[in-house]
Amino acid sequence: MTTTGEDTGEAGEVHARASAGAAGAAGAAGGLWWWARRRGAVFDGALAVVSALECAAEGIPFARDAGIPVAAGVVFGLAAGATLLVRRRWPIAVVLVAIAITPAQMGFLLGLVGLYTLAASELPRRIIGSLACMSLMGTAIVTFVKVRQDARSGTVDLGDWFVPFASIATAVGLTLPPVLLGLYVGARRRLMESLRERADSLERELQLLAERAEERAEWARGEERTRIAREMHDVVAHRVSLMVVHAAALQAVARKDPEKAVKNAALVGDMGRQALTELREMLGVLRSGEGGSAAGGTGGSAAGRTGASVPPLAAVGAAAAAAATRAAAEGALEGPALAALDELVGQSAAAGMVVALSIEGEVRLYAREIEQTAYRVVQEALTNVHKHAAGAKTHVRLAHRSAEIAMQVENEPPPELPAVSLVRLPSGGxxxxGMKERVVGLGGVFVSGPTDAGGFRVSAVIPAG
Incomplete structure (x- = not known):
């Protein structure tokens, strides 16, 4: 059976690629030449020595039958058997040499190992099948001729059926087992490589998930810190601003009007107690979250003691636990509602601000986040009036609409007061x-800026959905 030039060219190209890959892998692993490991080179060297000795021994009767010097037959056998050394890089060459020396009844080990290596390689199946068929046909023909010669010479006295049977059986026995074994080993090797690649890919994906979970957890922690800082600012800034205003008024009237001084002192005490109550609520929520953090720290310490790193799925679980803790914290901080807006305006009026509250539309309940945000916007706007426009007349407007709730706090220009009577309040800017972040976070619109009359206006619209 012969092969076409196309098959030969394709085999050479595939073989070159396989050889280059094997050489690269060997260089990367620190092996010798095209062997990935040194023990592979030693094993192939041992096989080549055994094959060369076998072919050399079989070369002696071949030289006698061919009428050539025995030394030439031995050298020929040594050279042919030694080609097994390059079986991993050039398996096609090894099989072709084995087929070529088949008529000389040499190279049985060379043929077996060559066919196995060829079948286990990455060469196309049609090339493997073609070379296997060539080896099968060559072995069958040589066996047929040898057995027939022995039968005619009287060495073997059997029926006519024995000659073709012996030739076919010998050819199949020397060709089919190494080819099937090579195909099985090659398929198994490719399967293991595929599984290894999938495992590496899965490990990379888990690592990426862990990194993303850590990023989400860090983002959530940043959001939580921002939210808590916003709550602390709203509570402290408003209450303390009113306390400072009342304290200044108390200082001014302490000797002139003791009754008013007592009233202002009571207001200062009420403001302080309210501020402390709200701060305790927030700090209590933070302390309740420390239990989960401590548990996480204990788990981390245990992992450190065992010497194992936190697995990616544990990182995802930690992020989920953090989200649950955050949700619980948000639920615990109920915060103020629009129902307390009258009290808020009354506190500013008690501090000396001329403030008017007007409500339009039908009053109804909203989600907790909406009511809390609307309250905080009005509260912070009134605080800014205390800080930057003391004594200015202020208008607070609240409108309940069908799909939204709108609020506006506008103050007129502050009156000209003596510099001594002004109370300077610090501002963090x-x-x-914070107001804009709250409103935009709920899908609303926030606008603030000076008015044409010289005052300042804060407006916000929040969807009611």
Whole structure:
């Protein structure tokens, strides 16, 4: 059976690629030449020595039958058997040499190992099948001729059926087992490589999930810190601002009007107690979250003691636990509602501000986040009036609409007061930013800025859905 030039060219190209890959792998692993490991080179060297000795021994009767010097037959056998050394890089060459020396009844080990290596390689199946058929036909023909010669010479006295049977059986026995074994080993090797690649890919995906979970957890922690800072700012800034205003008024009237001084002192005490109550509520929520953090720290310490790193799925679980803790914290901080808006305006009026509250539309209940945000916007706007426009007349408007709730706090220009009577309150510059973050976070619109009359206006619209 012969092969076409196309098959030969394809075999050479595939074989070159396989050889280059094997050489690269060997260089990366620190092996010798095209062997990935040194023990592979030693094993192939041992096989080549055994094959060369076998072919050399079989070369002696071949030289006698062919009428050539025995030394030439031995050298020929040594050279042919030694080609087994390159079976991993050039398996096609090894099989072709084995087929070529088949008529000389040499190279049985060379043929077996060559066919096995060829079948286990990455070469196309049609090339493997073609070379296997060539080896099968060559072995069958040589066996047929040898057995027939022995039968005619009287060495073997059997029926006519024995000659073809012996030739076919010998050819199949020397060709089919190594080819099938090579195909099985090659398929198993490819399967193991595929499983290894899938395992590596899965490990990379889990690592990526762990990194993303850590990023989400870090983002959630940042959001939680921002939310808590916003709550602390709203509570402290408003209450303490009113306390400072009342304390200044108390200082001014302490000697002139003791009754008013007592009233202002009571207001200062009420403001302080309310501020402390709200701060205790927030700090209590933070302390309740420390239990989960401590548990997480204990788990981390245990992992450190065992010397194992936290697995990616544990990181995802930690992120979920953090989210649950965050949700519980948000639920615990109920915060103020629009029902307390009258009290808020009354506190500002008690501090000396001329403030008017007007409500339009049908009053109804909203989600907790909406009511809390609307309350905080009005509260922070009134605080800014205390800080920057003391004594200015202020208008607070609240409108309940079908699909939204709107609020506006506008103050007129502050009156000209003596510099001695002004109470300077510190400002961190985060009030307007915090209000805008709250409103935009709920899908609303926030606008603030000076008015044409010289005052300041804060407006917000929040969807009611």
């Amino acid at each position: 985060n009030g307007l930013v």
